[in-house]
């Protein structure tokens with residue numbers, strides 16, 4: 516056997532032994548509060564469909580309608596002939612909503628994070644990352660050629676130290692606005708101040724904040740009241756709360772033009788199908804027109820946290836729809852998730868390397884599609900299945 520395949524087999528074996536082996540499950544229904552898996556109906560607390568839009572009739576209708584005008588595939592990259600009116604309209608709407616000069620759509624958040632760091636950074640620059648940043652941000656930094664300096668999670672004095680430790684002229688600070696496995700927020704206001712004082716650029720990945728946070732749902736920039744000058748690079752995704760697919764970067768005219776000219780993950784890839792842009796436009800209408808979805812979600816979050824605290828469940832300090840329970844041991848997290856599955860509840864056991872060693876957790880996500888009765892059932896089942904050893908007094 517080749518050396519490479521032999522090594523791969525060893526890694527697979529190791530992963531099995533560590534109880535970290537991942538298996539995919541087949542969904543047999545649309546995304547929602549209740550999902551079908553095989554012959555089982557499960558109450559779902561693991562999607563990122565925070566506003567319950569992934570199966571909303573308006574998104575489906577708008578996508579269907581677009582088929583008549585645009586067909587299915589985009590058939591080319593944006594710079595050749597794959598860029599449609601719908602893509603353009605979506606970009607204008609996103610820019611307006613986030614109060615930025617312009618926005619540019621990408622085929623995924625992963626691609627956007629690779630693109631923006633590649634375009635801005637070069638050898639000799641320094642890029643500063645929170646330790647819990649999403650894998651796509653990290654990969655983007657590594658591809659950029661800049662020196663990567665990581666700081667402790669949400670520790671601004673550590674960031675300050677790291678900034679002071681370099682003489683690099685070009686500096687970028689990149690963070691998740693909402694941490695995907697912890698649910699807590701980056702202190703964006705303070706980060707914006709630090710960036711300004713230090714002459715660094717600030718990039719926020721708002722995958723879990725866009726469409727959820729802020730009075731009008733425009734995300735973390737709105738929540739923290741940060742203008743384009745204060746937060747010059749705003750990345751958002753359309754596959755989570757927006758219930759659609761893709762991502763965008765919003766910012767200045769120069770930033771967006773720079774990305775169009777130089778971003779390899781933008782230039783050398785096929786444009787999103789127009790129907791996906793159409794569905795995103797329908798989702799934007801709902802996000803902007805139905806604030807009650809966000810209010811319902813916030814009520815459910817408060818309700819869940821209050822009752823979970825009463826039960827001594829190991830909550831983390833998250834104000835968002837991501838409400839992890841910290842169990843520590845990977846085997847325990849997996850066993851607990853499996854026990855819950857037997858009681859009709861689906862949630863993900865998140866284990867290393869997605870999260871640091873000994874911080875395996877149940878990642879519970881709440882959505883506007885849930886009802887209180889769903890949350891009550893979840894809490895009862897957690898009470899029966901989470902061992903006392905990990906409870907808080």
Ligand SMILES: *Cc1c(COP(=O)(O)O)cnc(C)c1O
Nearest residue numbers: 623624625649695722752754761
């Ligand atoms: C999901 C996610 C991404 C990737 O977005 P996709 O559109 O799914 O590729 C990037 N950053 C964070 C923080 C995410 O949670």
